[in-house]
Amino acid sequence: MPLTCNVIEQQNGKVIRVAMAGELDTLTAPECERELATATRPGLEMLVLDMKDLSYISSAGLRIVFKAAKQAKAAGARFALANRQPQIVKVFEIVKALPDINIFRDDNELDDYLSAMQEKTLRGED
Numbered sequence: 001m002p003l004t005c006n007v008i009e010q011q012n013g014k015v016i017r018v019a020m021a022g023e024l025d026t027l028t029a030p031e032c033e034r035e036l037a038t039a040t041r042p043g044l045e046m047l048v049l050d051m052k053d054l055s056y057i058s059s060a061g062l063r064i065v066f067k068a069a070k071q072a073k074a075a076g077a078r079f080a081l082a083n084r085q086p087q088i089v090k091v092f093e094i095v096k097a098l099p100d101i102n103i104f105r106d107d108n109e110l111d112d113y114l115s116a117m118q119e120k121t122l123r124g125e126d
Contacts, residue, residue: 001055003028005035014045017082021053024061025111032061036068040075047072052083056118057091058111087118 003022010017016039024032039047047068057065065081072079084092094117 003032003054005032007035007039011045013043015048016040016044016046017048017050019050019052023056023058024054024064025056025058026060029058029060029064033064033067036064037071040068040071040077042075044072044075044077046078046080048080048082050082051085051088054085054088056115057088058115060111062091062095087121090117090121 001023003020003024006019006021008017008019009015018036018039020032022028036047049065049068069079081092094113
């Protein structure tokens with residue numbers, strides 16, 4: 001599924017909200033990264049990733065989110081995630097629980113695990 005990133009300027013450009021819809025994965029991450037790079041600019045006070053319509057996130061997507069947070073901080077702006085869906089919350093819980101532990105053979109194995117956890121959450125099994 002494709003990803004769309006709708007960049008919305010608020011408060012005269014001091015707040016940028018990026019509304020994400022679709023799947024943030026290996027295929028869609030590069031374009032999202034380009035969108036987020038242009039959103040982080042001088043005068044920015046807050047960057048918000050609105051995940052209301054984000055249905056899936058992979059390890060590549062997580063890297064993009066963490067990179068955007070780092071870029072916002074470097075620019076002196078705050079960073080926030082809004083409207084995360086339950087399966088997306090689950091991914092962030094997994095990552096938070098294992099911040100410095102590499103237990104997966106490679107990104108494919110990690111993505112398989114994240115996909116299974118998101119599917120389980122969507123089925124209401126969590």
